[in-house]
Amino acid sequence: MALGKKGENRFGAIGDSLFESRFDPKQKGQFAAKLAEADAKDQPKTYPIPVRFFTQLDPKAQNALHKVTQTCFSVAEKAGISLKHLSPEVEFYGPYEWEHKTGESAFSMELPAAKLDRSGKTPLIQLILPDQIKNSEAVIKAVRLLASKLFGHLYFEENVAGRPPFSLMQEELSELSFDFREKLLYVRFLDPPSPALQQSFDKEALAQGIRGPKAREMGKREWFKALLESPETRPNQAHLIEDLFAQSLKELKANPDPYLEALVSKIDQHLPKGGLILPHEKKHFEFFKKAKQWNLFHALEDRLQLVVGFWGEVTECFVWLDQVAAQEETFDPELARAWRKTLKERSAQLRKRGLVKLFLMEGAQLNERQQGDKNRFPLWVWKQGLLDHLPAGSDPAKWIKRYQDQYGHSLYAKLFELSFRLVEAIEGMEAQGPGRPLKEASRLKALRTSVSLLSEGLEDLLNTTRIAFSLASVAKPKKHHKKEILKNYAEGWAYFVSFALIHQFYWTQPQGDEKALQFLNLIGDYTQAKVEQEPSYQIAGLLLEVYKKKGFTLTPVVELLTKDSKMLDFFAIHQTELLAKKNEQPGEIIQNFGGLVEKWQADRFKNAINRAQPDGFEVRG
Incomplete structure (x- = not known):
């Protein structure tokens, strides 16, 4: 001032x-x-x-x-x-x-x-x-x-x-700038109906010797994978991605509202059924959709960054534990303490933001207070208005059970349990030595597989929401x-x-x-x-x-x-x-x-x- x-x-x-x-x-x-x-x-x-x-x-x-x-x-x-x-x-x-x-x-x-x-x-x-x-x-x-x-x-x-969103916001009159990888992943997510793109997938399938009804889909996967790894060896294909991305921006400038609706609809279809948006948050998600607010993409990006970052650290911890178990790496007590601290901090983030309800997680051993929270869950559901617009003839008790399952088996609940069990495994190694087999190895494997299947889609969504939020300056140029x-x-x-x-x-x-x-x-x-x-x-x-x-x-x-x-x-x-x-x-x-x-x-x-x-x-x- x-x-x-x-x-x-x-x-x-x-x-x-x-x-x-x-x-x-x-x-x-x-x-x-x-x-x-x-x-x-x-x-x-x-x-x-x-x-x-x-x-x-x-x-x-x-x-x-x-x-x-x-x-x-x-x-x-x-x-x-x-x-x-x-x-x-x-x-x-x-x-x-x-x-x-x-x-x-x-x-x-x-x-x-x-x-x-x-x-x-x-x-x-x-x-x-x-x-x-x-x-x-x-x-x-x-x-x-x-x-x-x-x-x-x-x-x-x-x-x-x-901090975001200001660090991601474009300066006045500055041009949007994305690297090739971001453009490629965005085009892959949009999956535009381009004949040239379809032909490229078919050619890739033939080159890889892929036949059958899913040849194009498999060719598509291989084509994007090869282009992502070495775009310099495929200049014509890289040029096609640049053209498709530029065409997408042109459509956005011409008709921003239909573009936004189509993009939000596509993101909605790809959100994991395991629950990135929790039941009590869906009303806010719907509000942003109806209000055509591009800030929706920043909110999703923030949540996706939390999940993808957490999963990345869990994956690294698994690699370390596997190497120690196979005696490819010496057990380091200092590194073990660092991993325990990191995983506990990540779990604390989920709890602090209200993304996990411990009392609804399957198999959790609850204390008296947490058992009381579980008993009061139907009242909480009612207070959140989650029973206000049920289909005619619905049984509220069945919907309460459905909500309980959605919270108890959400993506956040899986990450929390993974983290909890990994900390237990590390503490077991510290107490009894690295030769001890991982406690609950089969449960850890099941959780790891479940989240791993979602990881590529989550990374694509993260990239898409990050770009989409930046595109708001193209769709609705601000006076300020x-x-x-x-x-x-x-x-x-x-x-x-x-x-x-x-x-x-x-x-x-x-x-x-x-x-x-x-x-x-x-x-x-x-x-x-x-x-x-x-x-x-x-x-x-x-x-x-x-x-x-x-x-x-x-x-x-x-x-x-x-x-x-x-x-x-x-x-x-x-x-x-x-x-x-x-x-x-x-x-x-x-x-x-x-x-x-x-x-x-x-x-x-x-x-x-x-x-x-x-x-x-x-x-x-």
Whole structure:
């Protein structure tokens, strides 16, 4: 955020006069007096980051700045807002010192003002203060500006800017670029009705000596396999793939909605029946399909990346165990510990995201709490609305049993059990030596085979969804591109978090409830007045709405930015389309979307499975 000049529509431009009109003079005097008091019993405190003063401050003003800053830093730390990699420094200037340093007149700004300098290796936050700090509002504004830069922009830079979907988003005017392997796999998935392609499959079958009714299908497999391994030896065939991919992009540009529908339908057909989309998630999947939202592909890609990555590590672990068992490799205790840690972390991801229900997994030995969860599963099914639209004459009990089987035998359940049993096998080797045969070898083999049969299709789906999400910029070019989206997102977060920290500060003061309410009303009114025009205030307004619905608890909103980020990212990327409804005002849309976000986050918390492992699995096979 640039230095605020007079008249700018920025939160930083809220001047003392606006605060003067909203706070009772007696309360302001009491507040200033309280800030100036030094608690003799407290140990001297220091700023947790390097701070340099290039201006002489009145001792009372400096104490007030110190006190408000320390309170906000403490609130931020408790809410989980901290920088892990960036190490900023802070400098305080008076107007004359600033002009002497930069040649820029500070008197043309509304002070206090702030600047974030990223020209060096170390982020530098520069605060320009008035020549004299005469009231408490100037103190509050200075600390809020510091929080905006530190816990707003820098925290956003460290936690949001580099993650998907933003890392995958195309820059403005940049051309899409895919390597040959990506194009080949995408064309293979689309399987376009190309006579030239069909002829190539037939020729490959003849060359391989393949005959019979499935000759073309087998020729297709061999043709793609050979081209994937060495495209340079088949230039004409590689050129055919390039042409077919270019033709697909041309169709997309000409008719984006039919293209999207056909692509989603094809992906839907290829989703594993073992359950990549769980029963309670299907309503969200259907919503994205009906709304023609390309963000669907990012959601699928995220899930597929989790599964494919997990399976890749399980496969590597199997290879290692096989080599140790065959005495082709010496048993390494350090490597064994590393594998146990990796597999447990992967399993924890599945549990944390609510993708496995341990109490429904076949053969799991349950403790008392998990048995209670299993007994309450029919109630959970009913609460999720999974019985609301059953075919006429259906028996709910049979559907509950069907849902139980779908969760208990899902792809995630198989990966979880595989991981659990592999950890047991490694622990057995550690205890009794590598010569010991694998425990439950037949069950491990069955699980391994079951997931292995799906692995190639899952990798194809991952590649397809990754490309499809990138194609959204071709289908629906946005008025706002990556740089602008991130700028608005960062400013919206910075506005919100700086005000939330000050709001929390007011709560710690005498008559805190009343002061906090006054401050909240002020910010709410100001934000509401700006949401019509400015995207950054729309982000801030949404965060403020969720903050209210969470009972003014800051931690869930922080997690919405960093952990449970999908809904907020979706809003930031698609806010132009979301707020374009003619029959609703932007403020109403933001309020409604805030309710959806709060409910979605609450549902995720309810659906998340506790971290307790099962006591074990029954011996099978």
